[in-house]
Amino acid sequence: MKSSAVQAEDLVLGYGSTVALSKSSFAIPAGKVTAVIGPNGSGKSTLLSAVAGLIDPISGSIEVLAGTSSSHRIAYVLQTTKVNDALPISVREVVMMGRYAGTGAYRRLDQDDRDAVAEAMERTGITDLAGRHLNDLSGGQRQRVFVAQGLAQEHDLLLLDEPLTGIDFPTAQAIDFVIHDELARGCTVVMTTHDLSEAQVADNVLLLSGRVVAHGSPTDVLTTEHLKDAYGAALLHVEDGRVFLDDAAHRPVEGRHVHRDRIIHTESSQSDLHKE
Numbered sequence: 001m002k003s004s005a006v007q008a009e010d011l012v013l014g015y016g017s018t019v020a021l022s023k024s025s026f027a028i029p030a031g032k033v034t035a036v037i038g039p040n041g042s043g044k045s046t047l048l049s050a051v052a053g054l055i056d057p058i059s060g061s062i063e064v065l066a067g068t069s070s071s072h073r074i075a076y077v078l079q080t081t082k083v084n085d086a087l088p089i090s091v092r093e094v095v096m097m098g099r100y101a102g103t104g105a106y107r108r109l110d111q112d113d114r115d116a117v118a119e120a121m122e123r124t125g126i127t128d129l130a131g132r133h134l135n136d137l138s139g140g141q142r143q144r145v146f147v148a149q150g151l152a153q154e155h156d157l158l159l160l161d162e163p164l165t166g167i168d169f170p171t172a173q174a175i176d177f178v179i180h181d182e183l184a185r186g187c188t189v190v191m192t193t194h195d196l197s198e199a200q201v202a203d204n205v206l207l208l209s210g211r212v213v214a215h216g217s218p219t220d221v222l223t224t225e226h227l228k229d230a231y232g233a234a235l236l237h238v239e240d241g242r243v244f245l246d247d248a249a250h251r252p253v254e255g256r257h258v259h260r261d262r263i264i265h266t267e268s269s270q271s272d273l274h275k276e
Helices: 044-051 089-104 110-124 137-152 168-185 196-200 224-231 268-276
Strands: 002-015 018-029 033-037 057-062 074-078 157-161 190-191 204-208 212-216 236-239 243-245
Touching: 002 044, 002 190, 018 190, 018 204, 018 212, 033 044, 033 196, 044 057, 044 157, 044 190, 044 204, 057 268, 074 137, 089 110, 089 224, 110 137, 110 168, 137 157, 137 168, 157 196, 168 190, 190 196, 204 224, 212 224, 224 243
Parallel strands: 033 190, 033 204, 074 157, 157 190
Antiparallel strands: 002 018, 002 057, 204 212, 236 243
């Protein structure tokens, strides 16, 4: 497997005349977990769409390089909030849709397809939900269904759009297991997140703010200087060497699982935050 799963050079992304990501160059390492982090509107989901081949660059290039096959197969799991979860279909049927990504919509699914669906459901802990409808499930259960749909696809690169947002503890455990299992299988995982603590335990981090502010190891990227550049001093707070974000859009919600302590430590002191 090559050292990079994705390589971008002078990449500019957007929709029509609106630029979502200004000229940026970066690499995503193969066989690792990359966390894509940044404030709302920073270009995280747009970047995933470009990696998935759903949008073309305005300029520059982005190339998927790594994979266990020449096809460089990609599975893209959207946030459940972006999917009509009231569709009158069963959990098994939703997961089965993942198989059509590689087979085409008109080929009859065979035993290999059914086995792949059963394995994906088992890996995400939703086998017992197979006959239920999406609108009968909790938010965390629906999240696992769509992760299972992605796993059912034959893929070398798994893209997850905020998979750990607003979920319960069993779902957090299931997705953690999936991510580690994907790495053991030689897959590359790229996930967007708003949680600094999630980024801190990833192998690689892309910090966005309408451009790639920094990329590399969590130690190199999650510095006070870089975070201030991306989020601004109004959202970033440092107390006794600990950094946290005062972001109203991503504050913990009562009754929802907080996967990790959202406060991280950096090498910077509080005075660094106020340097000009």
